[in-house]
Amino acid sequence: MSAASKTGQLGRNAAVYGGALLLPRLAAFVALIVFSRLxxxxxxxxxxxxxxxxxxxxxxxxxxxxxxxxxxxxxxxxxxxxxxxxxxxxxxxxxxxxxxxxxxxxxxxxxxxxxxxxxxxxxxxxxxxxxxxxxxxxxxxxxxxxxxxxxxxxxxxxxxxxxxxxxxxxxxxxxxxxxxxxxxxxxxxxxxxxxxxxxxxxxxxxxxxxxxxxxxxxxPIIPITALESLIPLTERYVIQFVAGPAAVGVYAAAQNLVQQPINMLAAAVALAAFPIIMRSAEVDGHGGAQARMREVGSLLLALGVPAVAGIIMLRSEIATVILGEEFRADAIALMPWVAITAILVNLKFHYFDMAFHVTRRLMVQVATLLPATLLTAPLIYLFLQIWGLPGAAAGACIAFAASLAASWIAGRRLLTIPHAFGEMARILAATGVMIAVIWGIGPLPGLLGLIALIVAGGTAYVLTAVALNTLNMRAALTSHMGRLSGRLVGAS
Incomplete structure (x- = not known):
């Protein structure tokens, strides 16, 4: 299979899995809206x-x-x-x-x-x-x-x-x-x-x-998953120990609200990418796997960066529309930290950690989780005592940033992790345009106002990304339009 066809396969499969994940995530949002009020x-x-x-x-x-x-x-x-x-x-x-x-x-x-x-x-x-x-x-x-x-x-x-x-x-x-x-x-x-x-x-x-x-x-995946799962478990258990189940409820509601859209986008890419990367490693060797990893990293950033920026900018509107009144004030303060942590988590597990799967050196991945595992409890406990729930979220973010850095440093020793810096620049530029559009429109009340801001910001991001040819979107769109025109001419 050619590199172009593999790239297309990854994009198609990611889109299909995105659809498969969308309705469950929408149901989870409905559940959050309903149960945070009940x-x-x-x-x-x-x-x-x-x-x-x-x-x-x-x-x-x-x-x-x-x-x-x-x-x-x-x-x-x-x-x-x-x-x-x-x-x-x-x-x-x-x-x-x-x-x-x-x-x-x-x-x-x-x-x-x-x-x-x-x-x-x-x-x-x-x-x-x-x-x-x-x-x-x-x-x-x-x-x-x-x-x-x-x-x-x-x-x-x-x-x-x-x-x-x-x-x-x-x-x-x-x-x-x-x-x-x-x-x-x-x-x-x-x-x-x-x-x-x-x-x-x-x-x-x-x-x-x-x-x-x-x-x-x-x-080796057993200790990996144990450490990976202990991190969020530790967050909630420490918060319960210090502040009680009500604080856990607010913290969990903010996490569910923010992580659902980011994780849905990342999971759609990861579900499609993992078997493709593994098959490429078997058939084409490390070079084939690295090419697929570069595409995955670019796609994760193209979806995750604007999602995080949008959530941070619209956090007040989102919390007001979705969460019950008892949850809102603290959730708004938590959301920026939770959003940043969410993209760090997905980049680590679905991009940087692929180096350990391709080279079958999963025990090294265990070591990269130790910073977050060891730092989460003390940082949350200390910051929660000083700054309350936002401090706990900041502590969790700092702890996981340390693990992502460890993954990057250790992974590059086993396999050259490809970075698309040109794509990153284009993604950041498109995100900047999105932020400017949302900022210029200003806050709008209610559900319809939130939808209008999301649509305006999302449209600005997509149009800018196409104009900058992010992820080769402009070339793909031009090619598709050319084929469509050819079919129409042939049909006439």
Missing amino acids: LTPAEYGYFALFVISAELMNMVLFNWIRLAFLRLYAEHETQKQLPLLRRTCLAMTGLAMILSLPVALAMALLAAPDRWLVFFALLLSMNFANGIVRLRLSELQAEHRSSRYFAIEVSRAVLSLALSLALVGVTGPHFEALAIGFAAANVGVALVCLASFARDLMQLGLDRTLVRSIVSYAG
Whole structure:
């Protein structure tokens, strides 16, 4: 496959996955709008602790199996051994679920000692759902079956919102109702996904050679994901220890509000990019992988930089429209720090850390996470005592910036990380025009005012980016228009 066709494949797949992620993120926004008005910050704080605890267990227990599945898929597809890979990864997922029992109990006792039994049951339910659903999503990702991926993600999001709303309406605005609806929806989708593995369930087994291959590649991912997930967990647990669950609720609401759009854009790129980069590394060597990495870095910046700038400029309008009144004032102060942290996180994991995956030196990646892991708790504790919740967000941002710097320094020793400085300059110039347009229009009240500012700023950014030929957009647009004109002439 030529470099041009690979570039087109990355762009097309990123667009498809972006669509697959859009509706779930919209459902999450609706949930944030509704539940920040129905629940008190303290009840929302307990839900935030449940979600982050479930995500930590998912990342530590299951994510390394899914990454190994993606990394080894092309090799086993070539060797016609995909059923063996499926059965082994499914069996390892089942073993991880068994190992999750004592971990879930410990986390329930720590996070919600007065509600530990419900918390424990909900964590077990989410472990089952995450193990099955996300393994199935990884298979669909490897097969580039985006429509099935879309259906599963949207079903989970819509069912979670609908069931949670129904239970909150029936039983009252409490953490238990919200979390039970969320978990029940995920379990329901997991049971449907489990049907796709029905044939494999009858032949489960652990192939020793394949297990060794999985562990040799993905074993280091366990400490990586543990450290990666401990960072946000530490943030919320330290805040709970110092300021209580209500402060956790406000902090989590601000994070969810800001990170959803940035993570959605980055995830759309990453979902498409990872299998393409890995396949390029296998087929074309490091040179092919580096070319794809350069495209990924440019695309992440082209999407992330204007998103961060827009969120910072429109933070008051966004918080007023979306969040409940009890959450707004503190969230507005938190949003700039949370936005900057979000783009740093995505650049590290989806761009700089690709060097460790391509060279299979994942233990080095573990070391790059240590600065954030070691600094997060003390910086948040200290800054929270001095400056309140904005100080906690600033401490988290500084801690993760240290980890990104470590990733850049360590990664370049293993693989030359390509940087498109010309693209960066064009992206910053287009973002500057966007900022000037938003600033010139000034604040507009209400939802319609917010939409108008977003549309005006986004239009200014896109037009400037095309004019500057950012990401080769002008050339691609000219080529497309030429082909379209040719077809119209031929049709006439």
